[in-house]
Amino acid sequence: MKIAVDAMGGDFAPQAIVEGVIMAASSLPADTQLVLVGRQDIIKELFQKHGFESSAVEIVHADDVIEMSEHPTKALSQKPNSSIGVGFKLLKEKAVDIFCSAGNTGAMHVGALFSIRAIEGIIRPAIAGFVPQVNGKHAIMLDIGANADCKPDVLSQFGEIGSLFARHTLHIDHPRVALMNIGEEEQKGSVIAQAAYQLLKENKRIQFVGNIEGKDLFTDKADVIVTDGFTGNILFKLGESLYGILKERGIEDEFIARTNYESIGGSPIIGVNGNVMIAHGISSPLAIKNMISWARQQVEANAYIHIAQALA
């Protein structure tokens, strides 16, 4: 298994990324190879600084870097030799099994659509966030930011692809799919949420358990939480903020620790022809290390193949 990591993407790149890869390398199973994509000279210098040498990590050189603030589509076409551009080239050629980056989220999303492309039949791929549950499990919530505006059919499909992802990657046999809404009754919510409810209810390929509310985000009412990328992004970022707020107040707790973005480290793009993981811009070495461990699970499951089969 080959896991490609963008060495240049993220607020603290390349240092934090390279350090995270070094941390991960020591505990990798023998079948796993890490591929750092980025400026070879800089990466080698960082390896040297840390006295790191391992046959488990290779470097694929990329001249350019897409900055966090750049326009995704423009940047990708102007910088084909950026680390994101090269990473997706490797993924498309199946030279690697997954591409992960803490860089420009928009460029990662557009890069996936331009290179490995959306699975046929997918209206809109989504970014899925792992949401820790108080009982120790994780739910996945989609979309958490790729599509700020979602039509009802898009939301219904999120239920389907989220369900397939949860089944194969989180090993939940019959994932409970719920719609994030402002009341439990089916006539509650925005015009779009009401219409999405009907489509989800009629969708025979999922186990739809109805609406959940904001208070249910962490309480294991669902395995797959369907929402638009606007609501999902705001909820996800609020959830992630709890760790820092409570840490500053001297509170340590196992559940709250799991709301820390570092404990997962990344969010997959679901609905494209391959494995892609997006990490937080502020990613620390620990976040990158944990992302690599989730990336392994994602490659072992290859949920995208099951999604493509289900939609064929």
Added chain:
Amino acid sequence: MKIAVDAMGGDFAPQAIVEGVIMAASSLPADTQLVLVGRQDIIKELFQKHGFESSAVEIVHADDVIEMSEHPTKALSQKPNSSIGVGFKLLKEKAVDIFCSAGNTGAMHVGALFSIRAIEGIIRPAIAGFVPQVNGKHAIMLDIGANADCKPDVLSQFGEIGSLFARHTLHIDHPRVALMNIGEEEQKGSVIAQAAYQLLKENKRIQFVGNIEGKDLFTDKADVIVTDGFTGNILFKLGESLYGILKERGIEDEFIARTNYESIGGSPIIGVNGNVMIAHGISSPLAIKNMISWARQQVEANAYIHIAQALA
């Protein structure tokens, strides 16, 4: 000052409501009179049970009750002698200064629109939630559920009426108004959020500080948080859920305690010609007691008069 409280509204009414009023009565300033609206026989029986007698509390009889699950508009026209119907009649006649209820939220919203009506110039009144901030302050967020779908001009007006409410009720001279969004940059967000940003930016009557994100909900980035009733409701309910989740995990903290719905007890409707407060359906006696203390502040400020003047 006369504060009317619906004795019959809420999951634990009338017991919890009457107990809350009894709790509040003992610490009321001399100028404040409580008016319990509901079935006189039942309320008197509860007073007797608690050995309560006070000239600070009077009863206004109402024959009927609107149940939590009833259709708001239908219920209000079929039950003019319900506690909600009678409460709004008192408010409209200015026999009381504020009407508070933990009953059917929809019926409270529709009741306000039918009786005291929206202030002229108000496109859509909103329910405003008090959001505790880590530094001890409160922000107000609107809308938290009255309007699931909001057009940009409605959101811009929320900024204005929220700002006036914060100035007069929370005594913040120049309230910072922010738009809840999925990124800080002005081109971020849903189509509606992007358009709302422009209107808020151009609105000379408010101090617009730009977008905030989910992670900023509790961190005092704004005094007034503008959002649609769909996003706002989900965020608000997630916020309120933290207290219960952490209490169960044995965590006690002053900030988390303030996320408990009981610590405020109610949410005002802003944009109507009078003072209205909606309490949580599950309201406990403590919640009702605290709601009454916020109701006093609301009456002292009479922000609705300032809003009407500003829009005239």
